[in-house]
């Protein structure tokens with residue numbers, strides 16, 4: 273097997289609501305009107321990765337896991353279809369839906385309603401259809417106006433919203449001081465096209481990359497080293513979802529909690545050179561890879577350092593040299609936008 277393929281196989285184990293009456297009846301809006309030039313040229317600005325929705329085969333089993341072993345706070349749901357979880361003041365940071373295990377949707381919280389228009393206008397200018405989410409659905413999601421599009425390079429459904437219901441009671445950590453949902457990594461065989469699109473259309477600047485194998489991106493101007501990553505793989509897929517914790521002891525406690533409860537640990541603890549984070553990867557009940565991480569470099573909005581190109585070697589993933597279980601990043605389809 274040639275050297276690059278060999279290294280790549282070691283490193284990654286990756287095989288890659290304000291609806292006007294006339295809009296009410298348009299679910300899929302392919303805007304033919306000239307985009308509003310007053311917004312042209314203004315970059316869409318992201319507040320944060322708002323939420324990740326995943327599909328699971330058994331809602332009750334996974335809901336129990338994410339509450340009782342992962343430490344998210346349940347926040348209701350919709351019959352036997354959806355379960356909401358939070359780790360912030362937002363109504364949800366993580367959603368479980370019934371379906372084929374994998375990624376359902378990525379929710380991006382924008383800085384303003386105008387930023388929803390900016391990203392939607394930009395997508396349409398680049399020939400991508402956008403969908404105004406039905407007010408009945410945004411009401412169920414406790415979100416304001418939301419717009420979706422299907423990313424052709426990874427298959428992922430991206431959703432943009434600016435407002436989401438704020439819970440009266442503060443997020444109260446139980447098992448781990450989960451700070452926030454951190455990032456997700458998507459696998460794609462259209463890696464270079466995806467990187468280009470994410471960098472130049474979605475306004476996701478690269479913070480660092482490991483050769484042409486993994487690319488770590490910020491959702492600008494959110495300062496976190498990465499809110500999304502792309503990995504060069506043979507097929508589309510969800511590699512993992514990350515949650516950031518507040519103390520190194522959250523990692524240590526988790527290590528023993530997972531061992532005592534037979535939760536498969538597939539990598540770590542270790543420490544990532546790109547973001548500097550201490551990490552621990554495990555498998556959820558469907559075998560989807562999830563990650564706790566502690567400590568992550570943050571970038572300033574202006575005068576940010578250039579991205580680094582780390583060599584495609586195992587040491588670029590983990591300073592500590594933790595072994596990798598081959599199940600890491602293997603389970604998780606990407607649901608296409610219906």
Ligand SMILES: CC(C)c1ccc(C(=O)O)c(O)c1O
Pocket residue numbers: 283284457486501503512514544545546547548549563565589
């Ligand atoms: C191995 C994966 C793709 C990886 C590599 C580096 C970081 C980091 O620097 O934080 C991650 O979070 C990862 O998931």
Ligand SMILES: [Fe+2]
Pocket residue numbers: 455457512514563
């Ligand atoms: Fe990660």
